[in-house]
Amino acid sequence: MPTDDLPETFHVTTDDQLRAVSNLTRHRIMAVLRFEPATITQIAERVGLAKGSSSYHVRLLERAGLVKVVRTRKVRGVTERYYAMAARAIVLPDPGEGGPDVLMRHAVADLEASPADGERHVRMAHLRLTEEQFAELGARLEALADEYRELSDPSLPDASLVFALFHPASRARAEGDAK
Structure with a gap:
Protein backbone atom coordinates (compact mmCIF):
# COMPACT_ATOMS: atom_id res chain seq x y z
CA MET A 1 0.00 0.00 0.00
CA PRO A 2 1.71 3.21 -1.07
CA THR A 3 1.56 6.11 1.35
CA ASP A 4 -0.41 8.07 -1.30
CA ASP A 5 -3.47 5.96 -0.42
CA LEU A 6 -3.41 6.89 3.25
CA PRO A 7 -5.59 9.56 4.82
CA GLU A 8 -3.59 12.71 5.49
CA THR A 9 -4.05 12.80 9.27
CA PHE A 10 -5.12 10.68 12.21
CA HIS A 11 -6.12 12.66 15.30
CA VAL A 12 -5.32 10.99 18.61
CA THR A 13 -8.43 11.54 20.71
CA THR A 14 -8.77 8.65 23.19
CA ALA A 20 -0.21 3.73 22.51
CA VAL A 21 1.76 6.65 21.02
CA SER A 22 3.32 7.64 24.35
CA ASN A 23 5.55 4.57 24.39
CA LEU A 24 8.99 5.09 22.82
CA THR A 25 9.13 1.57 21.35
CA ARG A 26 5.76 2.05 19.65
CA HIS A 27 6.89 5.47 18.42
CA ARG A 28 9.88 3.77 16.77
CA ILE A 29 7.66 1.07 15.26
CA MET A 30 5.47 3.77 13.71
CA ALA A 31 8.61 5.37 12.28
CA VAL A 32 9.43 2.05 10.56
CA LEU A 33 5.94 1.95 9.06
CA ARG A 34 5.89 5.60 8.02
CA PHE A 35 6.97 4.97 4.40
CA GLU A 36 6.26 1.32 3.64
CA PRO A 37 4.42 -1.68 5.06
CA ALA A 38 6.38 -4.24 7.07
CA THR A 39 5.84 -7.59 8.75
CA ILE A 40 6.34 -8.28 12.44
CA THR A 41 9.71 -9.88 11.60
CA GLN A 42 10.83 -6.86 9.56
CA ILE A 43 9.69 -4.47 12.29
CA ALA A 44 11.51 -6.50 14.96
CA GLU A 45 14.74 -6.41 12.95
CA ARG A 46 14.57 -2.67 12.26
CA VAL A 47 13.71 -1.70 15.84
CA GLY A 48 15.95 -4.29 17.50
CA LEU A 49 13.22 -6.19 19.32
CA ALA A 50 12.30 -9.83 19.77
CA LYS A 51 9.46 -10.86 17.45
CA GLY A 52 7.15 -11.46 20.43
CA SER A 53 7.72 -7.95 21.78
CA SER A 54 7.30 -6.47 18.32
CA SER A 55 4.03 -8.35 17.88
CA TYR A 56 2.74 -7.14 21.27
CA HIS A 57 3.46 -3.48 20.48
CA VAL A 58 2.01 -3.71 16.96
CA ARG A 59 -1.19 -5.27 18.33
CA LEU A 60 -1.58 -2.34 20.76
CA LEU A 61 -1.06 0.14 17.92
CA GLU A 62 -3.56 -1.77 15.77
CA ARG A 63 -6.18 -1.81 18.56
CA ALA A 64 -5.72 1.95 18.94
CA GLY A 65 -6.30 2.40 15.20
CA LEU A 66 -2.83 3.84 14.54
CA VAL A 67 -1.63 1.00 12.29
CA LYS A 68 -3.52 -1.50 10.18
CA VAL A 78 1.35 -19.25 7.99
CA THR A 79 -0.42 -15.99 7.17
CA GLU A 80 2.07 -13.16 7.09
CA ARG A 81 0.59 -9.71 7.76
CA TYR A 82 2.00 -6.45 6.45
CA TYR A 83 1.27 -3.45 8.64
CA ALA A 84 1.22 0.23 7.66
CA MET A 85 0.38 3.51 9.33
CA ALA A 86 -3.31 4.39 9.41
CA ALA A 87 -2.49 7.91 8.13
CA ARG A 88 0.43 9.93 6.80
CA ALA A 89 0.56 12.06 9.97
CA ILE A 90 -0.47 11.47 13.56
CA VAL A 91 -1.79 14.58 15.34
CA LEU A 92 -1.44 14.52 19.10
CA PRO A 93 -3.60 16.58 21.42
CA ASP A 94 -2.05 19.65 23.01
CA PRO A 95 -0.59 18.46 26.32
CA GLY A 96 -1.89 21.55 28.09
CA GLU A 97 -0.02 23.74 30.49
CA GLY A 98 2.61 21.77 32.37
CA GLY A 99 1.72 18.51 30.60
CA PRO A 100 4.36 16.29 29.02
CA ASP A 101 4.95 16.84 25.31
CA VAL A 102 5.18 13.23 24.12
CA LEU A 103 6.42 14.13 20.65
CA MET A 104 9.34 16.21 21.92
CA ARG A 105 10.29 13.60 24.53
CA HIS A 106 10.44 10.94 21.80
CA VAL A 122 21.05 20.49 16.17
CA ARG A 123 20.49 24.11 17.00
CA MET A 124 18.54 26.21 19.41
CA ALA A 125 17.97 29.88 18.69
CA HIS A 126 16.29 32.45 20.90
CA LEU A 127 14.39 34.96 18.79
CA ARG A 128 12.40 38.11 19.33
CA LEU A 129 9.60 38.24 16.80
CA THR A 130 6.37 40.06 16.16
CA GLU A 131 3.27 37.86 16.17
CA GLU A 132 3.21 38.14 12.37
CA GLN A 133 6.86 37.02 12.11
CA PHE A 134 6.17 34.20 14.55
CA ALA A 135 3.22 32.97 12.46
CA GLU A 136 5.18 33.33 9.21
CA LEU A 137 8.17 31.37 10.56
CA GLY A 138 5.87 28.61 11.81
CA ALA A 139 4.17 28.34 8.41
CA ARG A 140 7.54 28.31 6.59
CA LEU A 141 8.90 25.55 8.84
CA GLU A 142 5.78 23.44 8.31
CA ALA A 143 5.91 23.99 4.53
CA LEU A 144 9.60 23.02 4.43
CA ALA A 145 8.92 19.83 6.42
CA ASP A 146 6.00 18.98 4.07
CA GLU A 147 8.16 19.65 1.00
CA TYR A 148 10.86 17.25 2.14
CA ARG A 149 8.33 14.65 3.30
CA GLU A 150 7.04 14.59 -0.29
CA LEU A 151 10.61 13.97 -1.51
CA SER A 152 11.13 11.05 0.90
CA ASP A 153 12.21 7.79 -0.72
CA PRO A 154 11.76 4.56 1.31
CA SER A 155 14.97 3.16 -0.16
CA LEU A 156 17.04 5.94 1.46
CA PRO A 157 18.24 6.03 5.09
CA ASP A 158 15.90 7.47 7.69
CA ALA A 159 16.27 11.07 8.79
CA SER A 160 14.21 12.85 11.43
CA LEU A 161 13.29 16.50 11.47
CA VAL A 162 11.88 17.96 14.66
CA PHE A 163 11.17 21.59 15.35
CA ALA A 164 9.39 23.50 18.04
CA LEU A 165 8.53 27.16 17.74
CA PHE A 166 6.99 28.47 20.92
CA HIS A 167 6.80 31.33 23.35
CA PRO A 168 8.65 30.26 26.52
CA ALA A 169 7.10 30.78 29.93
CA SER A 170 7.49 34.33 31.15
CA ARG A 171 10.49 34.91 33.41
CA ALA A 172 8.28 36.02 36.33
CA ARG A 173 6.10 32.89 36.06
CA ALA A 174 9.12 30.59 35.72
CA GLU A 175 10.72 32.14 38.81
CA GLY A 176 7.45 31.78 40.74
CA ASP A 177 7.33 28.07 39.84
CA ALA A 178 10.87 27.56 41.19
CA LYS A 179 10.01 28.83 44.69
Whole structure:
Protein backbone atom coordinates (compact mmCIF):
# COMPACT_ATOMS: atom_id res chain seq x y z
CA MET A 1 0.00 0.00 0.00
CA PRO A 2 1.71 3.21 -1.07
CA THR A 3 1.56 6.11 1.35
CA ASP A 4 -0.41 8.07 -1.30
CA ASP A 5 -3.47 5.96 -0.42
CA LEU A 6 -3.41 6.89 3.25
CA PRO A 7 -5.59 9.56 4.82
CA GLU A 8 -3.59 12.71 5.49
CA THR A 9 -4.05 12.80 9.27
CA PHE A 10 -5.12 10.68 12.21
CA HIS A 11 -6.12 12.66 15.30
CA VAL A 12 -5.32 10.99 18.61
CA THR A 13 -8.43 11.54 20.71
CA THR A 14 -8.77 8.65 23.19
CA ASP A 15 -6.75 7.67 26.25
CA ASP A 16 -5.93 4.29 24.63
CA GLN A 17 -4.56 6.02 21.54
CA LEU A 18 -2.53 8.44 23.65
CA ARG A 19 -1.09 5.57 25.72
CA ALA A 20 -0.21 3.73 22.51
CA VAL A 21 1.76 6.65 21.02
CA SER A 22 3.32 7.64 24.35
CA ASN A 23 5.55 4.57 24.39
CA LEU A 24 8.99 5.09 22.82
CA THR A 25 9.13 1.57 21.35
CA ARG A 26 5.76 2.05 19.65
CA HIS A 27 6.89 5.47 18.42
CA ARG A 28 9.88 3.77 16.77
CA ILE A 29 7.66 1.07 15.26
CA MET A 30 5.47 3.77 13.71
CA ALA A 31 8.61 5.37 12.28
CA VAL A 32 9.43 2.05 10.56
CA LEU A 33 5.94 1.95 9.06
CA ARG A 34 5.89 5.60 8.02
CA PHE A 35 6.97 4.97 4.40
CA GLU A 36 6.26 1.32 3.64
CA PRO A 37 4.42 -1.68 5.06
CA ALA A 38 6.38 -4.24 7.07
CA THR A 39 5.84 -7.59 8.75
CA ILE A 40 6.34 -8.28 12.44
CA THR A 41 9.71 -9.88 11.60
CA GLN A 42 10.83 -6.86 9.56
CA ILE A 43 9.69 -4.47 12.29
CA ALA A 44 11.51 -6.50 14.96
CA GLU A 45 14.74 -6.41 12.95
CA ARG A 46 14.57 -2.67 12.26
CA VAL A 47 13.71 -1.70 15.84
CA GLY A 48 15.95 -4.29 17.50
CA LEU A 49 13.22 -6.19 19.32
CA ALA A 50 12.30 -9.83 19.77
CA LYS A 51 9.46 -10.86 17.45
CA GLY A 52 7.15 -11.46 20.43
CA SER A 53 7.72 -7.95 21.78
CA SER A 54 7.30 -6.47 18.32
CA SER A 55 4.03 -8.35 17.88
CA TYR A 56 2.74 -7.14 21.27
CA HIS A 57 3.46 -3.48 20.48
CA VAL A 58 2.01 -3.71 16.96
CA ARG A 59 -1.19 -5.27 18.33
CA LEU A 60 -1.58 -2.34 20.76
CA LEU A 61 -1.06 0.14 17.92
CA GLU A 62 -3.56 -1.77 15.77
CA ARG A 63 -6.18 -1.81 18.56
CA ALA A 64 -5.72 1.95 18.94
CA GLY A 65 -6.30 2.40 15.20
CA LEU A 66 -2.83 3.84 14.54
CA VAL A 67 -1.63 1.00 12.29
CA LYS A 68 -3.52 -1.50 10.18
CA VAL A 69 -3.00 -4.64 8.15
CA VAL A 70 -2.72 -3.65 4.49
CA ARG A 71 -1.72 -6.97 2.92
CA THR A 72 -1.48 -10.65 3.80
CA ARG A 73 0.23 -13.59 2.17
CA LYS A 74 0.69 -17.28 2.95
CA VAL A 75 4.24 -18.35 3.76
CA ARG A 76 4.69 -22.08 4.51
CA GLY A 77 1.13 -22.35 5.79
CA VAL A 78 1.35 -19.25 7.99
CA THR A 79 -0.42 -15.99 7.17
CA GLU A 80 2.07 -13.16 7.09
CA ARG A 81 0.59 -9.71 7.76
CA TYR A 82 2.00 -6.45 6.45
CA TYR A 83 1.27 -3.45 8.64
CA ALA A 84 1.22 0.23 7.66
CA MET A 85 0.38 3.51 9.33
CA ALA A 86 -3.31 4.39 9.41
CA ALA A 87 -2.49 7.91 8.13
CA ARG A 88 0.43 9.93 6.80
CA ALA A 89 0.56 12.06 9.97
CA ILE A 90 -0.47 11.47 13.56
CA VAL A 91 -1.79 14.58 15.34
CA LEU A 92 -1.44 14.52 19.10
CA PRO A 93 -3.60 16.58 21.42
CA ASP A 94 -2.05 19.65 23.01
CA PRO A 95 -0.59 18.46 26.32
CA GLY A 96 -1.89 21.55 28.09
CA GLU A 97 -0.02 23.74 30.49
CA GLY A 98 2.61 21.77 32.37
CA GLY A 99 1.72 18.51 30.60
CA PRO A 100 4.36 16.29 29.02
CA ASP A 101 4.95 16.84 25.31
CA VAL A 102 5.18 13.23 24.12
CA LEU A 103 6.42 14.13 20.65
CA MET A 104 9.34 16.21 21.92
CA ARG A 105 10.29 13.60 24.53
CA HIS A 106 10.44 10.94 21.80
CA ALA A 107 12.43 13.26 19.55
CA VAL A 108 15.00 13.89 22.27
CA ALA A 109 15.25 10.15 23.01
CA ASP A 110 15.75 9.42 19.30
CA LEU A 111 18.39 12.14 19.06
CA GLU A 112 20.23 10.79 22.10
CA ALA A 113 20.10 7.25 20.62
CA SER A 114 21.40 8.34 17.21
CA PRO A 115 25.01 7.47 16.34
CA ALA A 116 27.37 9.97 17.98
CA ASP A 117 29.66 9.89 14.96
CA GLY A 118 26.79 10.46 12.49
CA GLU A 119 26.02 13.79 10.88
CA ARG A 120 23.53 15.79 12.93
CA HIS A 121 22.27 19.34 12.76
CA VAL A 122 21.05 20.49 16.17
CA ARG A 123 20.49 24.11 17.00
CA MET A 124 18.54 26.21 19.41
CA ALA A 125 17.97 29.88 18.69
CA HIS A 126 16.29 32.45 20.90
CA LEU A 127 14.39 34.96 18.79
CA ARG A 128 12.40 38.11 19.33
CA LEU A 129 9.60 38.24 16.80
CA THR A 130 6.37 40.06 16.16
CA GLU A 131 3.27 37.86 16.17
CA GLU A 132 3.21 38.14 12.37
CA GLN A 133 6.86 37.02 12.11
CA PHE A 134 6.17 34.20 14.55
CA ALA A 135 3.22 32.97 12.46
CA GLU A 136 5.18 33.33 9.21
CA LEU A 137 8.17 31.37 10.56
CA GLY A 138 5.87 28.61 11.81
CA ALA A 139 4.17 28.34 8.41
CA ARG A 140 7.54 28.31 6.59
CA LEU A 141 8.90 25.55 8.84
CA GLU A 142 5.78 23.44 8.31
CA ALA A 143 5.91 23.99 4.53
CA LEU A 144 9.60 23.02 4.43
CA ALA A 145 8.92 19.83 6.42
CA ASP A 146 6.00 18.98 4.07
CA GLU A 147 8.16 19.65 1.00
CA TYR A 148 10.86 17.25 2.14
CA ARG A 149 8.33 14.65 3.30
CA GLU A 150 7.04 14.59 -0.29
CA LEU A 151 10.61 13.97 -1.51
CA SER A 152 11.13 11.05 0.90
CA ASP A 153 12.21 7.79 -0.72
CA PRO A 154 11.76 4.56 1.31
CA SER A 155 14.97 3.16 -0.16
CA LEU A 156 17.04 5.94 1.46
CA PRO A 157 18.24 6.03 5.09
CA ASP A 158 15.90 7.47 7.69
CA ALA A 159 16.27 11.07 8.79
CA SER A 160 14.21 12.85 11.43
CA LEU A 161 13.29 16.50 11.47
CA VAL A 162 11.88 17.96 14.66
CA PHE A 163 11.17 21.59 15.35
CA ALA A 164 9.39 23.50 18.04
CA LEU A 165 8.53 27.16 17.74
CA PHE A 166 6.99 28.47 20.92
CA HIS A 167 6.80 31.33 23.35
CA PRO A 168 8.65 30.26 26.52
CA ALA A 169 7.10 30.78 29.93
CA SER A 170 7.49 34.33 31.15
CA ARG A 171 10.49 34.91 33.41
CA ALA A 172 8.28 36.02 36.33
CA ARG A 173 6.10 32.89 36.06
CA ALA A 174 9.12 30.59 35.72
CA GLU A 175 10.72 32.14 38.81
CA GLY A 176 7.45 31.78 40.74
CA ASP A 177 7.33 28.07 39.84
CA ALA A 178 10.87 27.56 41.19
CA LYS A 179 10.01 28.83 44.69
